[in-house]
Amino acid sequence: MLVVLAGLAVLCLLALRTPAFADEAVPDETGDEPVPRASADITRKVMINDMKLQVKNGNTWTDVPDGGSVPNWSYVRIYIDWEIPDMTGVNPGDTFTFTIDPQGHLLSGNFGPADLVDPGTSKVIGSYVVNGNRNPDGSMNDNMITIVTTLSEDGAQFPSLHNGFFTLEGYVQGAGNDIVFTVNGEALAPVDIVPEPSRPIPDTPLLKYGTQEAGQNQIR
Incomplete structure (x- = not known):
């Protein structure tokens, strides 16, 4: 049975921590209660500073070089270094999205919701x-993979967000060049x-027998 896992590691952030309070509601011209502000997509404000594909070897993640290769069914991750340098006009509930095109070769499951925490203040921002592309039976569908972040009231008060990263983990499938x-x-x-490289059938293992000599710290 195929088991596909998806995970994220997140460290945030930040630069200045001076609050930049934003309006939470739009006044109703009729004089009634304020109308809640509709959430906005602020993806256009997000800057991607660095991206790279890494492959897991044991407990170590290794960068895949430009033009490099990975075997089918390798466990990989896409590392995304991002920031929002200007949070002007951002409000609680606003969202931003990273959309990953898997090109029919990257399989990742659903994950979350999970908190995005500023380690400097421990605030949940x-x-x-x-939203992955894995079907219940483990197969891949044609969907894009998305990472959608919704900002909290504390998060919307930062004038900028820096040093953020996401890592999207999954398996590569199939075969092809220059993907x-x-x-x-x-x-x-x-x-x-x-x-995937073929694995040789192991030979008969080499066995060695030993005996302990009483009263001696050695094995023969």
């Missing part, structure tokens, strides 16, 4: 969810996906 994954339309370095 928002929450995020991953280019994209994040919000920005391309990662091309990568080749090659067939």
